[in-house]
Amino acid sequence: xxxxxxxxxxxxxxxxxxxxxxxxxxxxxxxxxxxxxxxxxxxxxxxxxxxxxxxxxxxxxxxxxxxxxxxxxxxxxxxxxxxxxxxxxxxxxxxxxxxxxxxxxxxxxxxxxxxxxxxxxxxxxxxxxxxxxxxxxxxxxxxxxxxxxxxxxxxxxxxxxxxxxxxxxxxxxxxxxxxxxxxxxxxxxxxxxxxxxxxxxxxxxxxxxxxxxxxxxxxxxxxxxxxxxxxxxxxxxxxxxxxxxxxxxxxxxxxxxxxxxxxxxxxxxxxxxxxxxxxxxxxxxxxxxxxxxxxxxxxxxxxxxxxxxxxxxxxxxxxxxxxxxxxxxxxxxxxxxxxxxxxxxxxxxxxxxxxxxxxxxxxxxxxxxxxxxxxxxxxxxxxxxxxxxxxxxxxxxxxxxxxxxxxxxx
Numbered sequence: 001x002x003x004x005x006x007x008x009x010x011x012x013x014x015x016x017x018x019x020x021x022x023x024x025x026x027x028x029x030x031x032x033x034x035x036x037x038x039x040x041x042x043x044x045x046x047x048x049x050x051x052x053x054x055x056x057x058x059x060x061x062x063x064x065x066x067x068x069x070x071x072x073x074x075x076x077x078x079x080x081x082x083x084x085x086x087x088x089x090x091x092x093x094x095x096x097x098x099x100x101x102x103x104x105x106x107x108x109x110x111x112x113x114x115x116x117x118x119x120x121x122x123x124x125x126x127x128x129x130x131x132x133x134x135x136x137x138x139x140x141x142x143x144x145x146x147x148x149x150x151x152x153x154x155x156x157x158x159x160x161x162x163x164x165x166x167x168x169x170x171x172x173x174x175x176x177x178x179x180x181x182x183x184x185x186x187x188x189x190x191x192x193x194x195x196x197x198x199x200x201x202x203x204x205x206x207x208x209x210x211x212x213x214x215x216x217x218x219x220x221x222x223x224x225x226x227x228x229x230x231x232x233x234x235x236x237x238x239x240x241x242x243x244x245x246x247x248x249x250x251x252x253x254x255x256x257x258x259x260x261x262x263x264x265x266x267x268x269x270x271x272x273x274x275x276x277x278x279x280x281x282x283x284x285x286x287x288x289x290x291x292x293x294x295x296x297x298x299x300x301x302x303x304x305x306x307x308x309x310x311x312x313x314x315x316x317x318x319x320x321x322x323x324x325x326x327x328x329x330x331x332x333x334x335x336x337x338x339x340x341x342x343x344x345x346x347x348x349x350x351x352x353x354x355x356x357x358x359x360x361x362x363x364x365x366x367x368x369x370x371x372x373x374x375x376x377x378x379x380x381x382x383x384x385x386x387x388x389x390x391x392x393x394x395x396x397x398x399x400x401x402x403x404x405x406x407x408x409x410x
Contacts, residue, residue, distance in 0.1 A: 023060075026060065033046055068100075113402060209357055220305055
């Protein structure tokens, strides 16, 4: 059992928070902006303005600054945040109760961080009985009768300031990541279309029809239930991983693939080779057609799985990485869009993908372009790992500071 520091005290939430309600006298022809709260501590969002008459009989309240606010329907999912002066003039329904600090006992920023810990989330879940989703409405009386152990206000403010500084580090790195990703997108648009040519290359690019340069090989239809995470005799590339997990090129020396359960290993399935392209032919949106080029297979046995096309170049026309980047480029994807069909599920067929065209610079120019794009990928990967490390650092700080395991100097 973890003992709280001696100068920390136990309070009921009703002793440290007071409800704030300023009703809105709704005017039918006046526009109002309503707020919403994202789950997992991801803050407020603003809805599109609506006329007062569109609100009907719904009772709404003016958002007050510097309050603790939550969504009673998804409080159990950490739909909590703090209001600011930016929300003055906006409104919220009874679903979004607001609370101000009472008796100078609690700092709102500290409280937000507290509710993002397991202990804080347990309180919100306990006050939100019922099933899942919209049936789990927070009982405000039950919430206000819950207990919290708090350090002195000055210590809360210091802890919140430390965690806020860590948040800013993460935010800055995430902005830099977005810039790097945008730079890569620009490079792909310029270099993979020939709009920008690298110094020393001026030879005209060839353009060949997909059907002339690729063979299709057999794939399997195994679902996730037939796979497991770990090293098995045969590994599998699933279309879902192509859509959500893999970059344009995967290096099998650096990526772990799921394996096929021994009881589910199919017959007559082609073995993937380095340089093959695997295309996800199905998606929930227009990302159908996203592909991955496989490299460094070595002596591994790998199959191409459910909702994929396994494509192998007929000739040695391509430098490593070129096809992965090119087939995932915006320019090539524009060729696919007219052929992608479906309503709830979008798909592209082999009979249509063979109608598209592939640009083929010299292998030397391909290699030079791939080197630039691979360098951009490496920088993005390093930054993503750095961001994850900073998030883990924040998590560790919260565990130490919000439990009193480590005290702060005031």
